[in-house]
Amino acid sequence: MREGLHVCGIAGYFGLEADLGLLERMGAAQRHRGPDDQGTHVDGPVGLAHQRLSIIDREGGRQPMATVDGRFVLAYNGEVYNYRALREELEADSRTFLTQSDTEVVLQAYAAWGPQAFERFNGMFAIAVWDRDEQTLTLARDQFGIKPVHLSRISEEHGGPDAWLFSSEIKPILASGRHEPAPDERAIYRYLRHRVHDDGVQTFFAGIERLLPGEMATMSSRGLERRLYSTLQQDLSAARPPATGAGPETVAAFRDGLAESISLRLRSDVPVGTSLSGGLDSSAIAVGIDRLLTEDDASAKAVGHRQQTFSAVFTGYRNDEERWVDDAVAACSGPVESHRIRPTSTEMFADLIDFVRTQEEPVVSTGPYAQYRTMQEASRHVTVMLDGQGADEMLAGYVPQTVSHLRDLMAHDRRAGIREVVASRDVLSTVVRARLRTRLRGGRSFGELLSPDFKAAHVDDTYAVGGATLRQRLVHDLFVASLPALLRYEDRNSMRFSVEGRVPFLDPQLVRAVFAMPDDAIIRDGWNKAVLRDAEQDILPASITRRRNKIGFTTPQNEWFREQREFIYQVLLSESFASRPYFNRVEVLNAFEQWLSGAGSLDSMAFWRILNVELWLREFIDPKPVSETAEPADSAESAESLEPPQPLEPPARVAAPTVGATNQGKALDLVLPDGSVVRRHPVRTPLVTESDDLTSVVVDHVRAHLGVLGKGQVDSGPGAGVGFRRWYVFVSEKVVATTQRRSFYVWDIPVTRAARLLSRHVTRTPAGIGLGSPFTMQLAIDEVGLPRVLVAAAAGAVGRLFGRRGLFYTVAGGEVRAIDGPTEYSVPPANMSAKLGPKDPAAVAATLSAAIRQVLPEDLAATFCGTVVVDANDLGCNVLGTDAPTSVPRLERMFADNPLGQGTQQTPIALVLDDLRSVSDRRAGEVRRDGMPAKPPSPTRRPRVGHATKGSA
Structure with missing residues (x-):
């Protein structure tokens, strides 16, 4: 008999007019979940869509499936492993069947028993069933929440007050066109601050919720009703087994229960493989499958003549588990084909956007990427994968669960508690040492990395781990704190590559049996997972059964972040990140630099959460360009890339003049206090x-722009015909410093402790300008020496006491004042680099003037006064060097409002026409009186930056 088992994707709506286009859009958004077949059903206010990944009986069980009388229609994602027994019971009750599929058993069970059928299913499932007669749509999720269901209420503008969308993944809801994506800021806060997610109905998307494990929702004209149909969580919480008493019969019962669960989950007409990390849980499944194979058990037929295992290994890194993978493979009696995937940091960061898109919501670490790559490789060989998810939650595989057990034990039996503490001392000492090391390092808390307004908005949002006793903690981890997130990772990673993931430890009967066992079956003599270790001690080697250092499917995240620090800095220094309302960007940058240097109390997990939120916002929330019609030059200039730019084009290919291309909101002409008028022509x-x-x-x-000057007058554009007495060339100090190789990527600046300390006491000003960054402070120390910087800092502190500002820069000197940090709006790499001021800018100006005069016609040479090297921004202008006879204050007033672009405009040169003889009514922009002071002190060596921006003067 061929069974129609298959994992798929479901989607649909309730409360709308018939809309096949909507169903097609939603189905297409999760086609990876079911590439083998698709189907839709529309009836009155309901539409159902189904994507099918066929595992067994690939011709049977097409969906949506209806009963013969047409009353009930089912869209079903998952597998019910006990469907044969249920079918026999239904047939005894005069129910007839047309197929051999489990889908029809699920449908007939609901038709016979209603929602009471859900509790009787042993498997993983997400179900949508339409009752035509009652006009109700019922959604349900399996007892552990292995398979997902999401739902969203449609606003009245998109469908009406009682209309809903549902789907296996979130992407179909976003693709529906009836839900505007927006972040749920509480979810973001809890994830960033408390490291929690997937612990309730809330998702990271405002207005999109998930069904909880063992929950059902019924939609009708009366609205939406949600309730738990499963008593599993309640029953496990109510279990009261004795503290001791685990013996050989307990071990045998567990071994048999696990073997039966593995056997059930091997049923398939397509190849089945094993996810093998090298830990106890996945190794137990691998040798369990091997035992069935060597015994020629019929349930292992789909495994083939040899078991295929898939492992992510990280040669050369501390968390590499390959030696334990080798031990697990060696413990198998039958043949094993062991596939090893060796991801690198370069590969991960290349895959990062797809990984973020796959997971749909942020994840707690980069660990799930190891599973992502494992599933990717497995998809080339098998269609079904078994792994060990759930064993840690039911058998206390995590240290915090051991701590809960010890606290409870000490409270009830102090002597037994002390014995257990002594037996667990090596595990506990690791935790104590880690916390002590964190305290000794000092540094920032994560809260400092969040913006004050964001923290204030969620100040009352706290998080506490549920469960005072070991059993309470295990239940909490199974249904709330731990397993829901891991199952989401598993589902998205496997289905991304059209692979079905199965989890033998999460069999309701097996879990109930474990919770009926004495406590010492779970933790005994300092060993967690005691019953599993005992069950496998004669099958697996001691290197696995007596292993203390749990790793699991993780990545070498610390090392990878150091290897890919350039990418992370690009994100943290981007304009989009700077615009987020969630982060204190200066503190994030400083903390990341401190972590890279081996100091501080934060770890890579903190920076991953920040990075993940930013990439998630870009992928799902930020508006996408309507079209890709931007000019190639603009696209290349705006891309945030570390790739070197193309060589400068020869003079014949210099762009045509762009008269009047001022920075947005700035005027072309400016009236100085003495009544004279100057005109600034930016040069791109x-x-x-x-x-x-x-x-x-x-x-x-x-030379390419001399035409705008004519013979001593403006020759073209707005205000043509206006004469001027003299003119200058203003040049941005940024391009001078770049060509002098005085610009450096921030990650190439080795920050000292002194720079880190001093930068924290500098007043931070907008746009990264100044020394309020350890990178720019380090450049200042390198440029003028630490003693001078210390004296300047002391002078600044004293000056503030007497109300005097600017003494720091007066003492430190112009070399320090000219130092600039990264600015997020600048063209790369200026947004990722810090730079010193130009060396000898007056000599640079003189050299440039001499070269310019050689190409000038006689009339323009007579009025050319020289070159001015300026440090200008929207706060003002400093003349760093010039060969012009004009006074420096007048030159600075000519640029007081900085008409040049600070970002992608790339206008680092300006032709400045001084003392216009008449002001044309046709000139561009608004003439305004200038009374602005000179530029205030600027806020924001190593390998230097390979290229830089001309983006501002």
């Missing part, structure tokens, strides 16, 4: 690299 250029010759860059672009 490509990016500048350290290998460019600054003189050639400036001369070529000035």
